[in-house]
Amino acid sequence: MSSRRAILAQTRVELILTLRRGESLLLSFLIPLGILVFFSKVSAVKTSSNPVNFLVPGVLSLAVMSTAMVGLGIATGFERRYGVLKRLGSTPLSRSGLLAAKTINVAVIELMQIAVIVATGLALGWDPDGRFFLALLLLLLGTVAFAAIGMFLAGTLRAETTLAAANGLFLVLLFLGGMAYPLNRLPDVLASVARVLPAAALSESVRAVLAGNNFPWSELVVLLIWAILMPVVVVRTFRWEE
Amino acid sequence: MSVTDLAIEVVGATKAYGALVAVKELSFTVDRGEVFGILGPNGAGKTTTVEMLEGYRFPDAGTIRVLGLDPKADADELHIRVGVMLQEGGLSPGLKVSETLRLYAGFYLSPDSPERLLDLVDLTESRNTTIRRLSGGQRQRLSLALALVGKPEVVFLDEPTAGMDPRARLVTWEIIKNLRASGVTVLLTTHAMDEAESLCDRVAILDQGSLVAIGSPRDLTSRAGGNETRFTAPPNLDRANLAVALGLEATFVREAKPGEYLIAAEPTPELIALLALWLRDENVQLGTLEASQRSLEEVFLRLTGEGDHS
Numbered sequence: 001m002s003s004r005r006a007i008l009a010q011t012r013v014e015l016i017l018t019l020r021r022g023e024s025l026l027l028s029f030l031i032p033l034g035i036l037v038f039f040s041k042v043s044a045v046k047t048s049s050n051p052v053n054f055l056v057p058g059v060l061s062l063a064v065m066s067t068a069m070v071g072l073g074i075a076t077g078f079e080r081r082y083g084v085l086k087r088l089g090s091t092p093l094s095r096s097g098l099l100a101a102k103t104i105n106v107a108v109i110e111l112m113q114i115a116v117i118v119a120t121g122l123a124l125g126w127d128p129d130g131r132f133f134l135a136l137l138l139l140l141l142g143t144v145a146f147a148a149i150g151m152f153l154a155g156t157l158r159a160e161t162t163l164a165a166a167n168g169l170f171l172v173l174l175f176l177g178g179m180a181y182p183l184n185r186l187p188d189v190l191a192s193v194a195r196v197l198p199a200a201a202l203s204e205s206v207r208a209v210l211a212g213n214n215f216p217w218s219e220l221v222v223l224l225i226w227a228i229l230m231p232v233v234v235v236r237t238f239r240w241e242e
Numbered sequence: 243m244s245v246t247d248l249a250i251e252v253v254g255a256t257k258a259y260g261a262l263v264a265v266k267e268l269s270f271t272v273d274r275g276e277v278f279g280i281l282g283p284n285g286a287g288k289t290t291t292v293e294m295l296e297g298y299r300f301p302d303a304g305t306i307r308v309l310g311l312d313p314k315a316d317a318d319e320l321h322i323r324v325g326v327m328l329q330e331g332g333l334s335p336g337l338k339v340s341e342t343l344r345l346y347a348g349f350y351l352s353p354d355s356p357e358r359l360l361d362l363v364d365l366t367e368s369r370n371t372t373i374r375r376l377s378g379g380q381r382q383r384l385s386l387a388l389a390l391v392g393k394p395e396v397v398f399l400d401e402p403t404a405g406m407d408p409r410a411r412l413v414t415w416e417i418i419k420n421l422r423a424s425g426v427t428v429l430l431t432t433h434a435m436d437e438a439e440s441l442c443d444r445v446a447i448l449d450q451g452s453l454v455a456i457g458s459p460r461d462l463t464s465r466a467g468g469n470e471t472r473f474t475a476p477p478n479l480d481r482a483n484l485a486v487a488l489g490l491e492a493t494f495v496r497e498a499k500p501g502e503y504l505i506a507a508e509p510t511p512e513l514i515a516l517l518a519l520w521l522r523d524e525n526v527q528l529g530t531l532e533a534s535q536r537s538l539e540e541v542f543l544r545l546t547g548e549g550d551h552s
Contacts, residue, residue: 002349009348017336083331090296090326091349092392094318 002097010093010101017075018105024071027170028113031066032059033120035180040124053128056121057135057207058179061142063113065173065199068106068143070166073150076102077162080154085240106147110139130210138209138220141227142202148230149198155238173199178207198226249274249396249427250295254304257290264290266451267304272444274395277418277428279438282448283546288431289329291448292400295429296326308396322350325394327385329401329431335374339365339384342373343391350392359387364413378405386414390421397421399430403437415441435539445538449546459538469536471509473517474529477501487520488513501529509533 018024036059040052079085088098118126149169153162174180176190177199183191194200195218205219250272257265265287272278280288293299294306297313297320306313311320333342343360347353360366363383368376376384382405389397402418403411418441421428432438438445439459447455447462455462477500484503485495494506507513514531521528 003351005351006349009345012348013334013337013341013345016341017334020336079334082333082335083328084334086298087326087328087332087388089298090321090324091346092318092321093349 002092002094002100006091006093007097007100007104010088010098011104014101014105015108018071018109021071021075024074027066027070028063028109029116032063032113032117035059035062036117036120037124039180050125050127052121052124052126053211054182054207055180056117056126056128057210058177058203059117059121060114060135060139061177061199061203061206062174062179063117064110064139064142064202065146065177066170067109067113068146069150070170071109071150072102072106072147073154073166074159074163076151076154077157077159077166080240081159081242083241089240103147106143110143114139128210129212131212132210134209135206138202138206138223141223142198142206145198145202145223145226145230148227148234151234152230152237155234155240158242173197176200178203196222198223201226247274248272248307249276249309250278250429251307251310252291252295252304253306255291255294255301255306256303257287257294257299257301263451265294265301265448268448268451268453269304270446270453270456272427272429274427275422275425276443277422277430277441279442279445280429280431280448281433281435281438281445281542282431285450286448286546287451288448289400290451292398292429292431296324296398297321322392323395325389325392325397327382327389327397327399327402329404332385332388333373333381336372338370338372339376340369342384343387346388346391352393353391354393356391359391362390362417363387364410379407379410382406383410383414386417390417394426396427396429399428401431401433403432403434411437435537435542439538447542447545454545455541462541463536463538469508470534471505471507471513471517472498472530472532472534473503473505474501475503475521475526479503479524479526483524484517484520487523488516 036055039055076085089095150166153165157165176186176194176197178194179199183194183200183204186194201219201222205216205223208214208216208219248271252271253269255265255268256263268287268291280291282288290299294301295308295313297317300314308320309323313320337345340356340360343356347356360369363386365380365383365387368380373381373384382402386399386402389399403414406414415437418428418430430441442459444456444458445462446453457465477497479497481495481497481503482492485492488495488505488507490505490507496504496506498504505513505517
């Protein structure tokens with residue numbers, strides 16, 4: 001087990017590096033905010049009476065997906081490529097310590113994203129009628145699932161391939177995620193595929209609890225399966241050296 | 243010497259990657275405070291050996307002990323007491339030099355001072371440079387500082403001076419000599435024979451995964467025999483006559499180039515005296531006289547068969 005001192009040192013560096021990566025900030029903050037503002041002002045697709053009530057849960061899910069899957073996955077893939085993971089392996093920072101630092105990093109960035117999105121949503125007229133704590137728990141579950149997908153890519157593919165795959169997956173899941181427009185706008189076949197993917201499960205369930213609707217049991221089950229299955233896959237497939 | 247004085251103990255270590263046997267029944271020990279070099283051509287198993295000591299790979303057979311500990315079972319303790327410099331990589335390109343050193347200092351309870359280490363590896367002026375902008379040699383020196391920041395008892399350096407300019411190389415040599423002076427055990431791999439000769443107390447020469455020689459550089463060069471005596475004088479001397487005077491077969495005296503003579507015999511005091519007498523008798527003016535040993539490089543090339551095709 002690493003000392004708290006070692007984990008803190010690593011966490012500090014993880015945060016420095018994340019905040020220094022311009023493209024990852026663009027992905028984590030500007031894209032979710034852009035979608036929120038654009039789709040609330042331009043009614044490209046008809047949603048419920050108040051588009052912001054639809055958009056905020058979707059954009060929160062998008063934010064989690066960008067940080068946990070894309071940001072973490074690409075950064076870790078390149079750390080593997082550059083031998084950083086290997087080199088850390090012979091320091092007193094244990095693997096669990098490294099994982100802890102990366103987890104804290106993702107959590108801090110996500111809290112910043114949530115704060116900015118919630119503030120922007122409220123400014124745009126969001127009036128939630130729901131259980132915030134439950135929404136946070138669902139976002140946490142989504143974080144586990146997406147982080148594991150990102151780590152799976154990072155631990156098995158070459159760094160460039162991880163970069164392309166994570167960004168590609170981000171786009172696909174954005175379109176199939178019920179984030180910017182409702183799932184029922186998709187063709188039936190696509191919609192049923194989307195319902196078993198983690199993106200739609202997250203956005204639909206967060207939307208349901210924030211709107212005060214019935215508890216989204218089926219979405220929760222899908223999300224749980226991804227959040228349990230993917231970490232197991234990562235542990236079995238992750239290679240520390242490229 | 244008791245077992246506890248051993249910094250490193252390798253007994254019958256074997257490691258294969260599929261059908262390729264990288265290291266075959268390798269055994270050697272390194273005493274505490276020793277500077278030990280592993281030499282060998284590319285693919286000889288140097289890095290595999292070092293990475294087994296570092297705990298990155300585990301032998302298929304045999305045992306490995308570092309400071310009396312098992313690199314696998316006692317990894318946590320070894321990570322505190324051992325410093326590592328990988329052959330390449332390991333640095334985050336987006337981090338600054340000082341940030342990197344500070345990070346690693348944060349991993350240890352009583353680390354060495356980052357400022358002192360920056361000064362030691364001559365990177366103080368680059369402290370605020372991001373690693374992506376460093377030259378290869380500068381990265382090597384930073385990696386060396388990172389290997390030392392935890393005040394390790396044993397340091398593993400995989401080709402520490404590869405890609406360094408001559409000045410950086412000298413800086414690194416000086417650091418390694420100082421490590422020995424302060425009792426730190428250093429195990430390094432190198433391609434540079436002058437490095438091994440001037441730094442290492444003992445060297446092991448690997449070829450195709452097996453140990454082919456081990457000992458101090460001086461041992462290896464004298465054990466190899468084949469020493470010779472060279473001198474320069476006017477060209478076209480009577481070599482047969484000289485050979486008789488020296489008590490040697492005629493073929494033992496050659497004129498390598500006009501005026502450059504080579505006697506294939508140890509430069510013993512007797513031989514030198516006989517040579518001097520002959521020069522006086524023949525009234526030959528001596529240019530230079532040189533007693534040469536086989537260099538470690540020649541020994542290396544002969545043992546590893548690298549000179550076969552040259």
